[in-house]
Each structure stands twice: as structure tokens, then as C-alpha cells.
Amino acid sequence: MKKIIMVMTLIISSFSLTGIANAASSYTVQTGDSLWKISNKFGVPLSAIRESNNQYNNLIYAGETLTIPSTITESEKELFARLVQAEAKGEPYAGKVAVATVVLNRVDSSKFPNTIKEVIYQRSNGYYAFSPVENGEINKPANSESRQAVDEALAFRGQGRGSLYFYNPDTAESEWILTREVTTTIGDHRFAK
Structure with missing residues (x-):
């Protein structure tokens, strides 16, 4: 019984992790990028990018990796x-x-x-x-x-x-x-x- 519960927990966890992986991607900021340009490029609300990256302003740096949330398929x-x-x-x-x-x-x-x-x-x-x-x-x-x-x-x-x-x-x-x-x-x- 413990094995069945453990297997079911692993299966549910893998589905949850797959959903998370599909829900977001990452992007490395390039020289000349702005949050506005990045949000436009990916078709994601600027506010969603800020929220996903705990950004409270528009300051980003080349080389920084941002999480880009997925909004629609x-x-x-x-x-x-x-x-x-x-x-x-x-x-x-x-x-x-x-x-x-x-x-x-x-x-x-x-x-x-x-x-x-x-x-x-x-x-x-x-x-x-x-x-x-x-x-x-x-x-x-x-x-x-x-x-x-x-x-x-x-x-x-x-x-x-x-x-x-x-x-x-x-x-x-x-x-x-x-x-x-x-x-x-x-x-x-x-x-x-």
C-alpha cells in the first residue's frame, strides 16, 4: 500500500512539475533590451513579467535571466x-x-x-x-x-x-x-x- 501511495505521489508530482515547466520559460537579457521590448517579444503582459521576477521597477541588466510566464497557447x-x-x-x-x-x-x-x-x-x-x-x-x-x-x-x-x-x-x-x-x-x- 505504501508503494502505491508513493508511486501515485510521484506521478502527481511529475504532472505538477510538467505543468510548471510548460507555464514559463527563461530569457537572458541582451544589450538594448527593456522589459517593454521583452514583453512585446513574448506577448506577455509587462506586469506578469515583473510579478514572475519580483521586479518592482523597469531596471534590468544584460546577462540577467528572466522568467517569462506563459499566458496563452x-x-x-x-x-x-x-x-x-x-x-x-x-x-x-x-x-x-x-x-x-x-x-x-x-x-x-x-x-x-x-x-x-x-x-x-x-x-x-x-x-x-x-x-x-x-x-x-x-x-x-x-x-x-x-x-x-x-x-x-x-x-x-x-x-x-x-x-x-x-x-x-x-x-x-x-x-x-x-x-x-x-x-x-x-x-x-x-x-x-
Whole structure:
């Protein structure tokens, strides 16, 4: 019986350690790096890097090793970039970042599902929340700018204006969306909460 308990404890411990290993990676700071550049490079919120490394300021040194926490999987990041590509095609880069920020704000809001995938595929009244899911545009590949916009939105996570919605006022069919408080306008999109 003791052997079984010990084996089960080892198995559970190895699963726990594997989860920890997959949850974070390390990065050696290079000359010219800043915490902002590193958070952007890895698509991880600046605050999460600070917290993982017990950093209370922006001071880092070349040669220092930082723990980089993982925030989303690569498949989620790819899905996320495809949504940004489809929703913000033809919009300025800042508009792409803002669209990605809306998705993250929804994940962080108690009014919406808790994961990027669930937010993207959310349905209400028989319709998907994002038209590219409905019309299949989400299945087309994302370009590098959309991927970069996702990384920047992840790095800035929690520091925006709280937008939960975006729409094009020239094509919006919902009267309800027009009643939301506008936080900013970028390109053809209005962002609102």
C-alpha cells in the first residue's frame, strides 16, 4: 500500500512539475533590451513579467535571466491573430491592437467567457459575436502585422480604456451598439464599453 501511495505521489508530482515547466520559460537579457521590448517579444503582459521576477521597477541588466510566464497557447495565439486579421483588415496597426485588446478585455470581464477561444466562438441569440466566425474569414491565415498586434495587446493587457465592443458606424445594424459609451475611434472602428 505504501508503494502505491508513493508511486501515485510521484506521478502527481511529475504532472505538477510538467505543468510548471510548460507555464514559463527563461530569457537572458541582451544589450538594448527593456522589459517593454521583452514583453512585446513574448506577448506577455509587462506586469506578469515583473510579478514572475519580483521586479518592482523597469531596471534590468544584460546577462540577467528572466522568467517569462506563459499566458496563452500557441494555438490560441494563432486563432487570436486570425480573428484580428479578419476583423481589422485594412485598418491601421493601432486598430488591430485595439481589436485584440477588446478580446482580452472580454476574457478579463465577468460578463464574457474566460478564455480567448470561448470569447471568439461565443454565440448569442443564434449569432456569433464576431462576424468572421460566422462567415468563415477566421479560417484564413493571419499576417505578421496581426500576430504582432496580438503580442502587443497581450503585453499591454489590462492597461487600456476598458473597451468591450467595436463596430463600424457606417455598417452597424444594431441600435444597441450605438448606445454604448465610445472610448476611442481608430480608422473605421469605434471602440466602446
